[in-house]
Amino acid sequence: MSAADILGYTAGAITSLTFLPQVIKTWKAKSAKDVSLMMFVIAAVNEAMWIVYGAMLDNWVIILTNAIVLAMSLIMIVLKLKYGK
Amino acid sequence: MSAADILGYTAGAITSLTFLPQVIKTWKAKSAKDVSLMMFVIAAVNEAMWIVYGAMLDNWVIILTNAIVLAMSLIMIVLKLKYGK
Known part of the structure; x- marks a missing residue:
């Protein structure tokens, strides 16, 4: 496996988890007023x-x-939709 | 160009613009309390x-x-950082 392959797989793994902090934050805060529905x-x-x-x-x-x-x-x-207002 | 190529380029173009609605929303609302810093x-x-x-x-x-x-x-x-509080 080349250095590029390793970097690609690592970057891909991180990409898959990019939205996780937002999910956790919104889940805990029960507030999503400032979050863009259109983005998701x-x-x-x-x-x-x-x-x-x-x-x-x-x-x-x-x-x-x-x-x-x-x-x-x-x-x-x-x-x-639940916490956006 | 194959159908897969066309789908890949189209999906890639849309991916590049995914965060744009959030940027516009936050820019206009001047509020980012509910947005995850860690995500970005x-x-x-x-x-x-x-x-x-x-x-x-x-x-x-x-x-x-x-x-x-x-x-x-x-x-x-x-x-x-500007509008998060």
Whole structure:
């Protein structure tokens, strides 16, 4: 495995967890007034596109990474709708 | 260009704009209390990793896409520090 491969897999693992701090913060604070609903709607649609792309290439790294981010985006959409006002 | 290529480029273009609605919302509302600082710090470090990865592969799509998201993450960090309380 090359240095670029290792960096790519590490970066991908971190990417999949990017939304986690926001999910935890919103879950605890029960407040999402300042959070953009549109951001997570765009992210969710975008992750679905990446999952289809990953499936077309039969690339499980792309599929799994984006499935995690999609799940977190959907959770944030629910939290925003619940705590957004 | 294959259907997968077209889907990949389209998804990549949308990915680069994911944070834009949050930047606009925070800019207008001048309030970022509910926004996670940690999310954008992780995102910024992660984008820097992707830019190095793109440079190692000499892949300008990866470099440019992540440079845009890095710029938006840095703007969000500034806005969070300014309007986070």
